[in-house]
Amino acid sequence: MRSFAFLVPLALGAALALPALADDRGTISIEGRGEVVAAPDTAVVNSGVTTQGATAREALDANTAAMGELINTLKGAGIEARDIQTSGFSVTPNYVYSDARDANGYTLPPKIVGYQVFNSVSVRVRDLPSLGTVLDKAVTVGANTINGVTFSVADPSALYDEARRQAFADARAKADLYADAAGLELDGIRSISETQGYQPPQPYMMGAVAREAAAAPVPVEAGELTFSINVSVTWELADDKE
Template sequence: MHLPIVLRASLVAGGLALIALMALPARADDNSPRQRPATISLTGTGEIAIIPDEAVISSGVVTEAKTAREALDANNAAMARVTAAIREAGIEARDIQTAGISVTPRYRYPRNDGREESETPRIIGYTVSNTVSVRVRDIAKLGQVMDQVVSVGANRIDGISFVVSDADARLDEARGAAVRDARRKAELYAEAAGVKLGRLVSISEGGGFVPPQPKAEMMMARADATSVPVEIGEERLSIQVNMTWELDQ
C-alpha cells in the first residue's frame, strides 16, 4: 500500500519537529522566585576620650544710659578696653570676632489702677550690649584672658566651649573602632547561629557626638574670682556605623 505523497511529507515534517524539541535544553521558568541570601545588620560604636586643646569664650559689655547716644558711647569705650586686654593676653586679631551688638529702649510700664484709659509705656533709657567671640588657641591662657576682660570692664560672659583642634583626625580613630565593633558583634551572632559572614553588602555612618558644654551661669559665678579657675576635663567623641553582611549557610 502506497501512502499519498502529501501524507508522507507531513509525517516526515512532524518527526523532524519532535527531534528538534527533544534536542532543546530544558529552561527554567523565568517567573520563578529567586532565593535571596539571608543577611545580618549590626550597628557598631567607636568612642575615644581626648583632652581639648582650645576654647572659645563669648564676652562683652552691657551699658545703660538715659539716651541711646550716651549708652553707645559708654559701651564703645568699655569694649575698646576689653578688646585691648584680649590682645594684650596674646590673642591674635583673627581670633577676635564681634558676635552681636544691640541698642534697645527701656520702658516704664504704668500700673493698672482699674481705669479704662491708662498711661502708655514710656521710654526711660537705653541699653547697649556688645559681645565678642574669642578663640583661645593656647588653652593655658584661658583663665588669664577671662580674668583680664572682667578686670577692664566686661560685665557679661555668655558661655564657654572647649574645642579639639584635630577632631577630624581623631574621629577617624573612632570610625575604625566602630567598624571593628560592628564586625565583632556580627561574627558573634553568626557563630551562635551556625553560619558564617559572607560578602559585605552595605556600610553607612551615623552621627558624631560631642557632649554639652558647661553652662554660662556657672562661668559667671566664677568670673569675679582673683584668678578665674577653669576645669577643662575630657571630651568623648563617638561615631556609629551601620553594616550589613550576607550569610553563608
C-alpha cells in the same frame, strides 16, 4: 488574539523573577559603636559689655569705649584678630511704667527713661592654659557679661578615625558571633553606614560678672570630650559550614 494576550504576562513575569533566584542570599545587619575620649585644646568664650545712658548716643559712646578697651586687652593677651568676632549688638530703650490713667480711664503708655546698649564678641582661645587669665583680664577692663565657655578639639579627624576602627571591630565581633551561632559564615559586605556623635562637657556658665570679682585668674576645668561613631554593616551570609 486571546492566546497571545494570555501568554505575554506569563513570559514577562518569569523573566523578572530570574535575577532574584540567581542572587537569593541571606544577610545580617549589625550595629557597632566606637568611642574615643580626649582633652579639649580650644575654648570659645562669649563676652560682652552692657552700658546705660540717658540717650542712645550716650549709651553707645560708653559702650564703644568699653568694647574698644576689651578688644585691645584680648589682643594684648595673645588672642589673634581672626579669633575675635562680633556675636551680638543691640540698642534698647529702658521704660518706666505707671499706674496713672488718662481721662478715659486707660493706662498711660510707658515712658522711655534711658537706653541700654549691648555688644558682645565670641573669642576663640587656642592656648587653653591662658583661658583663666583671659577671662580675668576681660572682666577687669569692663566686660560685665560672659555667657559661657565651650570647649572643643581643633582637629578631631584622628579621633573620629580611631572611633571608626573601634565601631567596625565591634560590629564585626557581633556579626561573627551571630553567624557562628547560626552555623553560617560571613561573606562579602553589602553596605556600611555611619553616624557621628559628639558629647561635650557642660558649658562653664559665668553669667554676669562684677568687675570687683576679678582679683586672680579664673579657675577653669576643661574636662574631657567624647567622640563617638555608630556604624551599621550588612554582610552576606555564606553557605552552611562544612
